[in-house]
Amino acid sequence: MTSETLFSPAEFGAIAAKNRVVMAPMTRNRAGAGNVPTDLTVAYYAQRASAGLIITEATQIVPEGQGYPTTPGIHSPEQIAAWRKVTDAVHAKGGKIALQLWFTGRISHSVYQPGGKQTVSASAIRPAGHVYLPDWSKVEFETPRALETDEIPAIARAYGQATSNAKEAGFDGVEIHAANGYLIDQFLRDGSNKRTDRYGGSIDNRVRFLVEVTEQVTAAWGSGDGVGVRLSPHNPYNDMSDSDPEALFVHAAASLKRFGLAFVHVIEPVGTELQLAGKIKAAVGAPLIINGDFGFDKAGEAVASGLADAVAFGKVFISNPDLVARFASGAELTPPDPASFFGGSEKGYTDYPVLAESVAAE
Numbered sequence: 001m002t003s004e005t006l007f008s009p010a011e012f013g014a015i016a017a018k019n020r021v022v023m024a025p026m027t028r029n030r031a032g033a034g035n036v037p038t039d040l041t042v043a044y045y046a047q048r049a050s051a052g053l054i055i056t057e058a059t060q061i062v063p064e065g066q067g068y069p070t071t072p073g074i075h076s077p078e079q080i081a082a083w084r085k086v087t088d089a090v091h092a093k094g095g096k097i098a099l100q101l102w103f104t105g106r107i108s109h110s111v112y113q114p115g116g117k118q119t120v121s122a123s124a125i126r127p128a129g130h131v132y133l134p135d136w137s138k139v140e141f142e143t144p145r146a147l148e149t150d151e152i153p154a155i156a157r158a159y160g161q162a163t164s165n166a167k168e169a170g171f172d173g174v175e176i177h178a179a180n181g182y183l184i185d186q187f188l189r190d191g192s193n194k195r196t197d198r199y200g201g202s203i204d205n206r207v208r209f210l211v212e213v214t215e216q217v218t219a220a221w222g223s224g225d226g227v228g229v230r231l232s233p234h235n236p237y238n239d240m241s242d243s244d245p246e247a248l249f250v251h252a253a254a255s256l257k258r259f260g261l262a263f264v265h266v267i268e269p270v271g272t273e274l275q276l277a278g279k280i281k282a283a284v285g286a287p288l289i290i291n292g293d294f295g296f297d298k299a300g301e302a303v304a305s306g307l308a309d310a311v312a313f314g315k316v317f318i319s320n321p322d323l324v325a326r327f328a329s330g331a332e333l334t335p336p337d338p339a340s341f342f343g344g345s346e347k348g349y350t351d352y353p354v355l356a357e358s359v360a361a362e
């Protein structure tokens, strides 16, 4: 046991968080023309600045990284300028914010690829499921092309460039999205990686792309102290599977130890049978943010027990911009409205109520 609670300050590398209530990364599909964040997005994140740390929605590092309608990027000057407004607004309210770096790989469609080119992945395996086109119609995924061995380092370097862009935009850090079946996860897990070169086969080889990305990202940031990595060892989302998640993810974590990361962020829902988060934390030697259907009580237990350093909350942070104050006062939580999660305007985005100031003060 420790004496820490969700309200104790924490340090994620150089990021000093005022509490341990983290806002989980959440795609909201509300970018404007050119996949540029809008002023509504500035307001949305500013409303949630009482989190110890906000992790933004997944943000494509290059145009090729996109796989959903109107998701923001961090590759154009307009995007960088717009994100600067977001970080300024969050900082003005005393918050901290990290950008999630994203490349969807096979969870894209040729319609999103410059020149209508084929999507790419670790291997030419079509995932089961559907992709949303820019007009929100749904079609089956396409079969991706396996990246050539000599194409892979340039993608790792693109993560580095995006990190420099995020730094220029004023972020406190970046999170490498290695979870949920996107490109890095497609290399990690053996259900989607059947390569026979140095990026496939053994666990060490499957972890190589993540390590090379982390090398580029930490070099661009200047060190690991503003860099986190998100992993989802058990998540089957996006048609993912692995024959031995424990061996894979503990090895991945150990391979990242030398970077001195600011945090590792593990999706391991409450009640998950095989508990890997603690082993991952020990192997990586960095603070652990845990996530997955946590409520206030379970989150408090995870922090008090010393398992996790912080807990990330997703859906309840959509519908409770003042989640920290609600936790502190024991107030009721507003339930989220899934119909307005993806796309649309201010409805279900910036119009959720906050507690009256007097109630919050009690």
Ligand SMILES: Cc1cc2nc3c(=O)[nH]c(=O)nc-3n(C[C@H](O)[C@H](O)[C@H](O)COP(=O)(O)O)c2cc1C
Residues within 6 Å of the ligand: 024, 025, 026, 027, 028, 056, 057, 058, 100, 177, 179, 180, 230, 267, 291, 292, 293, 294, 312, 313, 314, 315, 316, 341, 342
């Ligand atoms: C609307 C929505 C969008 C999401 N988008 C992302 C994303 O962009 N990146 C990511 O890593 N996870 C994403 N997730 C997963 C969440 O970060 C989180 O892991 C999940 O919601 C479980 O946490 P919760 O039970 O506290 O909501 C998304 C979840 C939701 C509900």
